[in-house]
Amino acid sequence: MNKPDRLPATSIFPMGEKIAGDGIANNHFTGTAWLRMLVPDDSTFHCPVGNVTFEPGARNNWHKHPGGQILLVTGGRGYSRDEGKKVRVLHEGDVVKVAPGVKHWHGAAPDSWFSHIAIMPDSEKGDAEWLEPVTDEEYRAIPKK
Amino acid sequence: MNKPDRLPATSIFPMGEKIAGDGIANNHFTGTAWLRMLVPDDSTFHCPVGNVTFEPGARNNWHKHPGGQILLVTGGRGYSRDEGKKVRVLHEGDVVKVAPGVKHWHGAAPDSWFSHIAIMPDSEKGDAEWLEPVTDEEYRAIPKK
Numbered sequence: 001m002n003k004p005d006r007l008p009a010t011s012i013f014p015m016g017e018k019i020a021g022d023g024i025a026n027n028h029f030t031g032t033a034w035l036r037m038l039v040p041d042d043s044t045f046h047c048p049v050g051n052v053t054f055e056p057g058a059r060n061n062w063h064k065h066p067g068g069q070i071l072l073v074t075g076g077r078g079y080s081r082d083e084g085k086k087v088r089v090l091h092e093g094d095v096v097k098v099a100p101g102v103k104h105w106h107g108a109a110p111d112s113w114f115s116h117i118a119i120m121p122d123s124e125k126g127d128a129e130w131l132e133p134v135t136d137e138e139y140r141a142i143p144k145k
Numbered sequence: 146m147n148k149p150d151r152l153p154a155t156s157i158f159p160m161g162e163k164i165a166g167d168g169i170a171n172n173h174f175t176g177t178a179w180l181r182m183l184v185p186d187d188s189t190f191h192c193p194v195g196n197v198t199f200e201p202g203a204r205n206n207w208h209k210h211p212g213g214q215i216l217l218v219t220g221g222r223g224y225s226r227d228e229g230k231k232v233r234v235l236h237e238g239d240v241v242k243v244a245p246g247v248k249h250w251h252g253a254a255p256d257s258w259f260s261h262i263a264i265m266p267d268s269e270k271g272d273a274e275w276l277e278p279v280t281d282e283e284y285r286a287i288p289k290k
Contacts, residue, residue, distance in 0.1 A: 045213050045246065122190075
């Protein structure tokens with residue numbers, strides 16, 4: 001099954017394929033998430049765009065983008081954190097800019113679905129560098145709001 | 146007044162400021178549209194992102210982007226046309242890729258609001274080149290669907 005039991009509030013763009021979850025984590029996520037590439041990486045725009053949906057509690061590993069990343073939040077409630085900074089709580093309509101090379105992660109709140117569009121400018125500078133998971137201890141320590 | 150009488154179906158992102166209309170067209174639009182820059186142009190990402198909302202019948206002039214343009218349709222029904230190609234009818238969830246330097250326009254259908262996110266990759270290659278309006282004759286000749 002490739003659909004969650006409860007759909008997120010917003011589904012303008014297709015959810016796409018399950019990329020982690022059911023206890024079978026891939027290398028880059030904790031919990032279950034879905035990805036639909038809206039614009040695949042190419043040599044014309046070198047600006048891939050993806051629609052990412054996280055189930056409650058799901059988040060990606062710490063990672064870096066050589067060209068940076070822009071997130072447009074389309075639904076639910078989630079988090080983003082740049083290394084050394086406080087967690088930012090995100091809602092529909094929020095915009096996150098992560099500068100090139102900055103170590104960061106993003107994902108859902110424990111009790112909410114979360115969806116965002118992810119834009120990766122200047123992809124010709126290189127692929128994302130995936131790092132260690134956000135531990136349960138680290139994630140649970142985020143203040144509830 | 147800076148708000149339309151009837152709001153478009155989708156308003157995840159702020160509509161922003163009116164950029165044309167009430168008979169006072171700017172140089173680049175026919176009819177009334179609203180623009181909110183979600184990511185202003187800068188030297189870090191050089192990938193500005195804007196939320197654009199068109200009232201029924203509104204459209205931008207023919208124009209070109211040196212770095213190309215990606216449109217993510219978030220609501221309503223609209224059109225896009227590359228020079229020499231047929232009009233493409235657009236609905237929520239559609240994605241349009243306009244290659245660098247291609248002359249094109251986009252806007253609402255005559256009887257529907259229309260909104261899209263516009264991504265301009267590689268803005269360091271130069272600003273949009275704005276050209277002539279899409280005439281009423283040209284616009285009215287689009288087949289109704």
